[in-house]
Amino acid sequence: MQKGDFPWDEKDFRYLAVAAAGAGSTLLYLYFRDNGREISWKDFVHRYLGRGMVDRLEVVNKQYVRVILMPGADAEGSYVWFNIGSVDTFERNLETAHLELGMETSRRPAVVYSSESDGSFLMSMIPTLLLIGFLLFTLRRGPMGAGPRGGRGGPFGMSESTAKMMKDNIEVKFKDVAGCEEAKLEILEFVNFLKNPQQYQDLGAKIPKGAVLSGPPGTGKTLLAKATAGEADVPFITVNGSEFLEMFVGVGPARVRDMFAMARKNAPCILFIDEIDAVGRKRGGGNFGGQSEQENTLNQLLVEMDGFNTATNVVVLAGTNRPDVLDPALMRPGRFDRQIYIGPPDIKGRASIFRVHLRPIKLDPNVDKDTLARKMAAATPGFTGADIANVCNEAALIAARHLHPHVGHKDFEQAIDRVIGGLEKKTQVLQPMEKKTVAYHEAGHAVTGWFLQHADPLLKVSIIPRGKGLGYAQYLPREQYLYSREQLFDRMCMMLGGRVAESVFFGRVTTGAQDDLKKVTQSAYAQVVQFGMSEKVGQVSFELPRQGEMVLEKPYSEATAELIDDEVRALVERAYARTLQLVQEKKDLVELVGKRLLEKEVLDKADMLELLGPRPFEEKSTYEEFVEGTGSLDEDTSLPDGLRDWNRERSGGKPDDDDEAAADARDKQQAG
Incomplete structure (x- = not known):
């Protein structure tokens, strides 16, 4: 054990040694002192009092009498003692004994009264003292006590910041972060300023004081901050936003002050506050009097960031996936000057991320790592960096589970199915009619999408239960950011294909289309309310409430709400009518696909080509086709x-x- 590993310091041990020595001395004295010999009242009267061997009597604590004997009267001890019921009874019995023995008043032993401790009180206090000592130790050294730098203990130690400082041995570098090259370039400017500040100051430039890294979960915000720490030769101080909020009033602002004092002391440095939305929410939102602990902490954070000047050389980075809830005062220039958005990677970014996560994996020697990365990037649209890391890890787990010597392409395909659809449930029992309904439902989706121009290309369709669903179809969405009305309408028709197929082939509908109907409803309302794609509602856009969010007042009138509902219902009915017409025209093909699904349970694109023939519309399915005309084929070259x-x-x-x-x-x- 090295110095500093144990939470007690030299001063604590000195206090502990003094207390232990005092308690030990008292206990030793009480244990080894002469306790005399107990006798009865009859022995006292006939053996000691009647023979004139008593020097004096001491009534101790009104509980017992210590008989002090004449010198040399008894070789067994210096005194004997006996218990008494009460002092009055003892005095009457003693007077009676004197009269019976005929002792003169001058020869009677003197009686004195005293009180002393026998150690029982101290012994009874030991458990209480131990409990108090343990509580003091917990407050001094516990999570709310001393900070990571070993500061003061006790309740005063709670005001110390819980921020952790790293100076070296950070393994994450910029080469380990892919798919966000523009964000890396922004962060790189901060690193260059901290390493060469004179280069900017000579030109009169002022480096921004801070930057907020925002974006959906799993896109690499925290990883990019760690890479910044790995690349910069300056101290890196990191803290989570929730660590400022405690049950004690005033702890949050005190920790903010302590954290920024530590940053100034170690300047130049980088200060990273992860999940800053925990402490940086907009003020005045339902807090009584505006005096909540969170608001006080935010106010202290605003004051401390204003205290930085251009010569301080402290850069503050913050990470959040909810920039919309941050207080405007926190986002103004002079505090967090830059807002760096890190969104889901495009197909080039996904290929680069796959290359990073494929490094430690033992691949099949016949598989080219770069080719595999591009193929997986084309098969994982919408995946974030965390999803891609999960796919690579799942592929390695699947290969190890099946005792494969290497991780192959088949393992990666199964890993993608696992991440998208959930765990495969091969043992789930489906009744024959239920299985047939699921097969025709998925066949309706597949055939409808196959013959709709703007529907996404089909990759795989399965009726093996996964997760909560009984079947699923995997598509390959286009890498695009703008969608036309026709494209959204075709997608609605494709989602309704399963419900229409159930109605056409079985004359009834089931609950299996609930998720499809939910997506259709969301898409229809978005077209009418947000995108202005309804002639009757007009060129207006209203914000739709988020899932689980309570709306107290709608931003439009009741008449507009009724018009929106009518337009949405009409749009869904048009999509249903078109899907019904298409399924009836291709009824024989839907039945063919449904029967094949019942036989094989899983159909890929090759099976669909065999059953339905080539798709009548041009589609993209490879990495090279997706990036054609957008620049280089490889993100590294750009x-x-x-x-x-x-x-x-x-x-x-x-x-x-x-x-x-x-x-x-x-x-x-x-x-x-």
Whole structure:
């Protein structure tokens, strides 16, 4: 055990030694002192009092009498003692004994009264003292006590910041973060300022004081902050926003002050506040009097960030996936000057992220890592960095579960199914009629999407139960950000294909289409309320309430609400009518796919081509097709100049592996 591992310091041990010595001395004295010998009243009268061996009597604590004997009267001890019921009874019995023995008044032993401790009180207090000592130790050294830097203990230690400071041994670097090159370039500017501040100050430039990293969960905000710490040769102080809020009033502001004092002391440095929305929410939202602990903590944070000047060299980074709830005063220039949005990666970004997570995985020697990364990127639209890391980990787990020597392409396909659809339930018992209904339901989805121009290409359809669903179909959405009315309408028709197929083939409907109807309703309301795609409602846009959010007052009138409901219902009915017409036209193909699903349970795109023939519309299914006409085929070749210069500087003026690959790709592109 090294010094500093044990939470007690030298001063604590001195106090402990003094207390232990005092208590030990008292207990030893009480244990080894002469306790005399107990006798009865009859022995006292006939053996000691009647023979004249008593020097004096001491009534102690009104409980017992200590008989002090004449010197040399008894070799067994210096005194004997006996218990008494009460002092009055003892005095009467003693007077009676004197009269019976005929003792003269001058020869009678003197009686004195005294009180002393026998140690019982101290012994009874030991458990209480131990409990108080344990509570004091917990307050001094517990989670709410001393901070990570070993500061003061007791209740005063709760005001110390729980921030952790790292200076070295941070393994995450910029090369481990992919899919957000523009965000890395923004962060890189902060790192360069901290390492070369004079370069900016000579030109009169002022570096922004802070930046907020925002975006959906799993896109790499915290990972990017860790990579910043790994690349910068400055201290990195990290804290979570919820750690400022305690049950004691005033702890949050005190911890904010202590954290910024630590940052100034270690400047230049980077201060990272993760999940800042826990403490940075808008003020005045239902807090009585505006004096809540969260608001006081936020006010202290605003004051401390104003205290930074351009010469402080402290950069504050913050991470959140809810920037809409942050207080405007926190986001103004001079505090968090920049808002860096890190969204879900596109197909190029996903390929780069797959390359990062494929590094530690033992792949099949016949599988090219770069080719696999591109193929997986095309098959995982909408996945974030965390989802991709989960896919790679699941693939390795599946390969290990089946005792494969390497992780192959089949393992990755099963991992994608596991992440999208959930755990496969092969043992779930379905009645024959239920299984047939599920097969025709999924066949309706597949055939409808196959013959709709704007529907997404089908990758796989399965009737094996996964997660909460009894079947699922996997599609390959286009990499696009703008959708037309026709595209949204075709998607609605494709989602209604399962319900229509049930109605056409069985003359009834089931609860299996509940999720499809929910998506259709959301899409219809979004078109009418948000996107202005209804002629009757007009070119207006209202914000739809989030799931679980209570709306007290709608931003439109009752007449407009009725008009919106009518338009949504008409839109869904048009989509249902078109889907019904299409399913009736392709009824034989739906039945063919449904029967094949009952036989094989899983159909891929090759099976669909065999059953339905080529799709009558052009579609993209490979990485190269998706990125055609959008720039380079590889994200690394379109690396921003700032990052390329940074990599070259870190490698001593020589291009690193990524730069060499980028240079080779550019040469081949120019030659082509």
